[in-house]
Amino acid sequence: MSASIRRRRFIATAAATAACAPALITAKRTAAQDVTGQGDFQYKVKHAWPELPSKFTWQTTHNVAVDKANRLYVIHEGVAGTEHPSIFVFDDEGRYIRSFGKQFQGGGHGIEVREENGEEFLYVAAYQQVKSFAKLSLTGETVWQKYAPMESGKYAEGEANNPQKIWGRDRFMPTNFAFLDDGGFLLADGYGAFYIHRYDKDANWVSCFGGPGKGPGTFQTAHGVWIDRRGDQPTIVVTDRARNTLQRFTLAGKYIDTLPGYGLPANLDTYEDLMIVPELVARLTILDKDCNILAHLGSDVDRLTADRSKSIRRDESKWQDGKFVHPHDACFDRQGDIFVAEWVSTGRITKLTRV
Numbered sequence: 001m002s003a004s005i006r007r008r009r010f011i012a013t014a015a016a017t018a019a020c021a022p023a024l025i026t027a028k029r030t031a032a033q034d035v036t037g038q039g040d041f042q043y044k045v046k047h048a049w050p051e052l053p054s055k056f057t058w059q060t061t062h063n064v065a066v067d068k069a070n071r072l073y074v075i076h077e078g079v080a081g082t083e084h085p086s087i088f089v090f091d092d093e094g095r096y097i098r099s100f101g102k103q104f105q106g107g108g109h110g111i112e113v114r115e116e117n118g119e120e121f122l123y124v125a126a127y128q129q130v131k132s133f134a135k136l137s138l139t140g141e142t143v144w145q146k147y148a149p150m151e152s153g154k155y156a157e158g159e160a161n162n163p164q165k166i167w168g169r170d171r172f173m174p175t176n177f178a179f180l181d182d183g184g185f186l187l188a189d190g191y192g193a194f195y196i197h198r199y200d201k202d203a204n205w206v207s208c209f210g211g212p213g214k215g216p217g218t219f220q221t222a223h224g225v226w227i228d229r230r231g232d233q234p235t236i237v238v239t240d241r242a243r244n245t246l247q248r249f250t251l252a253g254k255y256i257d258t259l260p261g262y263g264l265p266a267n268l269d270t271y272e273d274l275m276i277v278p279e280l281v282a283r284l285t286i287l288d289k290d291c292n293i294l295a296h297l298g299s300d301v302d303r304l305t306a307d308r309s310k311s312i313r314r315d316e317s318k319w320q321d322g323k324f325v326h327p328h329d330a331c332f333d334r335q336g337d338i339f340v341a342e343w344v345s346t347g348r349i350t351k352l353t354r355v
Contacts, residue, residue, distance in 0.1 A: 035355060036322050041286055041295040043338065043352035045322045050074065050090040050349050056099065058347020059084070063176070063267070063329040064339045065113045067120050067138060071097065072339055073111055074349055080106025080129055080165075087111065087124070087140065092333075094351070100140030104130055110176040110267075110329075113138075116183070127173040127191050131163035135203070148172035149205040154193045169193050169212050176267055178225040178236065180251075186236065190223035196238060196253070209253035210238070217247070217255035224267030227251075228275065230289035239265040239277070246277070246291075259291055263301060266343075271332035278327035280343060281305075284352075297352065298324040298340075313344050324350070 037043050050072065052058065060077040067073070070092040078086040086108035087101035101108065107130030112123045121143065122136040134145035147160040149172075156170040167173065175190030183201030195208040210219050224239035228248075235256060236249040246259040246268075263281025270276075274294070275287040283299035300323035304312060312318045312325055319325055328343035338352040 034322055036297045036352070037295050037355075039295070041297075042355040043297060044355055045298065046351045046353070047319075047321065048348060049339075049351040050088070050094045051096055052088065053096050056084065056088070059086075060343060060345055061328070061341040061347035061349060062109050062343065063111045064331050064341045064349065065111045065122070066331055066333045066339065067113045068115065068334070070334045071138075072333075072349075073113065073122065074341060075101070075104070075108045075111040075124065076347055077108050077128070078102075078105035087122075089138075098139065101136075103142075103145075106130060110174070110188075112177045112179070114179050114185075123177045123185070125174040125176060125187065127175060129163060129165040131159070131172050131174070133174050133177075133187055144203055146203060149197055149208075151205055152195070152197065152208050154195055154208070154211075167191065175222075176224045178227045180227065181234075186225050186227075188222050188225040188238065190221055190241070194219040194222045196222060196225055196236070198253070207253070209249070216258060217249075219243075219247070224265065226268035226270065226275075228268075228270060230270060230273055230275070237268055237275075239267060241265055241280070266327065267329045269331045271336050274332070274336075276330050276332065276338060278330040278340060280326045280328060282324050282326065284324065284327055284330055284338070284340065297338075298322060298327075298350075300324060316346060319348075 035042050035044050063075050065073045072090045074088045082105050083102055085099035085101050086104040088099045089097040104126045107126035107128035109127050110125035125133045132145055132147045135143040148155045150160050159172050171192045173191030174187050176188045178186040185199050187197045189195050194212045196210045197208045198206045200206055219240045220242035222238050223241040226237050228235045228237050238247045240247050241264050244262045248256040263279040266278050266280055273289045277285040282301050282304040284297040286294045288294055326343040327340050329341045331339055340350040342348045
């Protein structure tokens with residue numbers, strides 16, 4: 001099955017999601033149609049929240065991250081070969097500050113902020129023809145940029161020194177990061193070989209786990225990765241997107257269990273005792289520290305399921321206030337509010353403010 005087909009399996013996946021997803025809590029909204037959630041988890045919805053300067057355009061928004069000053073960083077895939085930046089920075093009122101990252105155009109994907117010895121840095125993952133991951137300053141200067149870990153033995157010859165837009169299980173298509181307490185990090189090869197790679201604090205490759213397969217501990221799309229520190233013991237959580245599941249592992253990479261019932265889960269973030277799961281099939285899910293579902297936000301699963309032509313993604317006039325189309329990433333800000341990036345061609349960033 002081609003990569004493009006895998007990325008667009010919304011109809012079959014949405015139907016499966018509707019059948020198996022927990023039904024305890026569903027999205028509820030006020031008469032004003034601007035609040036989503038239930039009980040303690042109600043959020044005011046503001047679509048198209050950041051103010052993008054007119055000289056720029058969104059080009060398929062992918063991921064979001066927030067720094068200590070509550071500035072929002074947005075990365076979009078972009079168009080290969082153009083000078084347009086792929087990373088945009090906004091203040092806590094949604095006002096544009098700066099942009100950079102034209103080197104990721106055509107492949108911009110994952111972005112995270114990490115503090116190291118009192119200084120914050122951006123970690124960026126890029127797929128398609130870029131096939132690299134990088135560490136940047138918050139203003140866009142490159143600290144280092146790396147390519148496929150050939151020492152892992154998982155990749156085709158030339159994948160590191162001659163990256164091309166070629167998909168396959170022996171190709172490198174990094175998607176997201178998770179940060180370890182020892183200064184190292186994990187990198188998900190979500191669209192390529194489906195491995196989770198471990199790097200040390202100096203960005204040297206150490207090991208990997210997972211890979212393609214049908215059994216526990218293997219993946220069909222290892223798209224998102226996160227360290228869940230909410231319980232007694234931290235765990236690695238991987239969104240196995242094509243299987244509609246989360247898989248949990250020890251910090252050593254040993255398989256623990258699988259959590260089913262999601263609709264193409266794309267990534268993860270945590271805030272205090274909460275975890276958020278953006279699902280490409282039109283909703284967000286909030287979990288407690290035991291990974292029980294607390295709420296679904298902005299759900300439009302039924303309508304996306306019925307959209308067999310996939311026209312909703314391409315037609316803004318069909319988007320409904322308070323509901324999502326294809327959430328690709330979500331993160332909490334410093335107050336516990338939520339930013340959402342959607343995988344739509346014209347781009348969309350939504351802010352959910354807790355009521």
